[in-house]
Amino acid sequence: MLNIAVTVGTLAATTALGLSAAAAASAAPSGVSAVDQTIGDLRSEGYNVIVSRTGTGSPDQCTVTGVRPGQTYSRTDSGVPGNLLGTPGPNIATTVLNKTAYVTLSC
Template identity: 50%
Template sequence: MKNLGIATIVAGGLAAAVLGLAAPAVAAPSGPGSAQQTINQLQRQGYKVIVNHIGSTPLSLATVVAIRSGQTYSRTDSGNPGDSRQTTVTNKTVYVDVK
């Protein structure tokens, strides 16, 4: 019985750790606006935007259904021997679903 209690505590701790380490959601633009405005704002924030367009509505009239995080690419280098390592984000991808 004691082992079951310890296992439950450990499982709860692991679940909390996984949730705490989950990637934060992309800060989606809020308020009314077209899908095109949302896409433009994300691009200004430095994201490479991949659009999943459902239907034939023009982006200027479409609405955003979902915004999902994609892959982030980075590069780590030291420049000169003996320098500290520096990580530079080279590309951030976000998926925008519009309808």
């Protein structure tokens, strides 16, 4: 029984990581986008944004050249209150604690 719970927990955590990476990739701008808008959109989705840039231009002259997912930290718990063992569905919950996106700028 414990092996099943561990396997389900591992699958849930892996799925959560894959979904969060896809969300960061889908947040990538198509074409030239305002830097502040891109960073603001990612932050509003819960990402910690780390910005790297090339060039010495002022920030208002920068364009986004790439957005990529970073590390996602999650926690998987069993024994979730209100979801008893033996009821349909697993008794496991995965909570995303922190997620990061890297934004590359060209100035």
